[in-house]
Amino acid sequence: MYQYTENDQILIDERVAQFKRQTENYFKGELSEDEYRALRLRNGVYIQTHAPLLRVAGPYGLISSKQVRKLAHIARTYDKNYCHFTTRQNIQFNWPKLELVPEILAELATVQMHAIQTSGNCMRNTTSDHLAGVAVDEIADPRPYCEIIRQWTTLHPEFDYLPRKFKIAVSGALNDRAATQFHDIGLHLVKNDAGEVGFKVFVGGGLGRTPIIGQVIKPYLEQKHLLSYLEAILRIYNLFGRRDNKYKARIKILVKETGLEEFTKLVDAEWAHLRDANELSAERVDELKAHFASPAYDVTADTDTSFAEHKVNNKAFATWLAHNTAAHKVSGYTAVFISLKAPDMPPGDITDVQLDAVADIADAYSFGEIRATHRQNLILADVKQADLYTVWQKLAALELATPNIGKATDMICCPGLDFCSLANAGSIGVAKEINEALDDLDYIHDIGELKINMSGCMNGCAHQSVGHIGILGVDKKGAEWYQITLGGSSENNAAIGERLGPAVAKDEITKAITTILDVYVKNRLEEETFLEAVNRLGINPFKEQVYANN
């Protein structure tokens, strides 16, 4: 994992001091509401329904056990004993006091964490594949490039007041697990004919009100040009992105209105001035690669036999293994998911006690490192097969082993009406109700891979438009209604879900979801996933049943 240099540390310490002054000046009345708002957003502070929300950056999802313990401490000391993992690998606190935020940030800085640019119209936390460095389908490890981008985007003097927020995601694997095609810039590590690693660059993707799939602007960008090319795109966006209407201000609208061809010309003309002056040196890349060298794997890990015995003797363990682990590139090792989707917890929430325990487990069994995923779960990336049984027992005792990763109850869900002032409808309550309706694990496992995403309004924080099933809260004359979409995907076959029909009332949404699943079970071909079935059948068979009684 990346360790801060002295300069990295100085930078975040100086940032804390700066924000402390800004907050003091705000309370003294020297900064207006609007002025302070822009500054606090750039330090991760939103004001929502009940209290400020503090969003802490999890750089491309990597967090050390020490950092997790600090999060636990903050949850205990400044919040209501829990925090929330977001869909962009960040961590949110829902109840901090505004005047104490500088103090919280100072605490975070002692463990190399910060909240810089986690909100506001600036370049946000760079996200990546949660299996980076261990995935079996990896072309190259994205993390060194993520760190290069993290540094370049952090406190960039020219691009801190963009027309709108700007998000970059990097994938280094054959299968995109980072939703790169729904980012302002998506980067895929690819190899050219000579076997050199470079980038396929996507631009103009995004979710929210107007979901758009990113388009390829450069099929192959040499590694040394990474930063000059990003700079060219950002300068064009900063100068020409719309500032007259915040709903049309994302780069996706600029690309759409300009046309990809014309936009590409603008970027290339800008890039021509920059490319030779700002090359990324091979030494710099190597220096960062060294930070992400593989840990000291045990070469005899795969000789253990206890693991196979437990699997035969304990059905619950075997079930968990089948659903909550991912293959590892090193034989004898496994990546373990920590499910933050227990039936009675809001999706993505975790308590201080659980955080501390997870840190201990990571120290004992996974080189002290934890990762956050896009679907609001955590991962221990490097668990030896001999330790899997113990790790499972420990996680199960913490209610962190619900065997539902990638299944119907592994829902993504935004805070909705419970916390968010923009919400039209509740989402946590509906998630709970769907969970209760699907309380039969065998049924959930039989349904198989399924992504249900639910947002409380069209800002789309929970990516409902790319859910296999998307649920969107809408307001109908003051009542909570839900719009359903089917067939979305944020993976390689990126797609935006299709509307099923008119919105359904709150007391009918759970029934609608179970009806959709019944239609799937009745009509699926052998081995056909839900998404494949929707793509084959179209939405009509689902529509007929859901609206059958109306």
Next chain:
Amino acid sequence: MQIIKDKQRVDNTWQFIADDAALIAGDITVSLARWQQNRADLVAHNGKVGLRLKASDSVEDFAEDLTNIKLVELDFADFSDGRSFSQAWLLRGRFDYKDEIRAIGRYLPEQVFYLSRVGVNAYASEKTTDLDAVLNNLNDFTVKYQSSII
């Protein structure tokens, strides 16, 4: 009126001439539109001439004339309009402009560290307390990740 220039308080010697006002002797700034319409008169002006740019003005439109322009004022109508930052960067980084670039209008003293890094070297403000803040905030950071103009 005083301004901050190169981290010092100095007296402002420039005057902005509105588009409908007559030119006066001395050091003046004018809008880009006026510069484009009255270029000949302005080049012959008795005194130095500078430009007052709106965020929507294009630096390319006068880049060839930079030797005649001794001051560029970046006029912030709104502190969150980041185009002015790119204008400054282009003037220094692309067109090698060496004379004064001054932030005026509704930028925030909280933004001056970034402004200085894209090449702004002078700051005007109605409020004198803001000038103290500018001087102080220019030193917000001692480290940085990106290359900068200065």
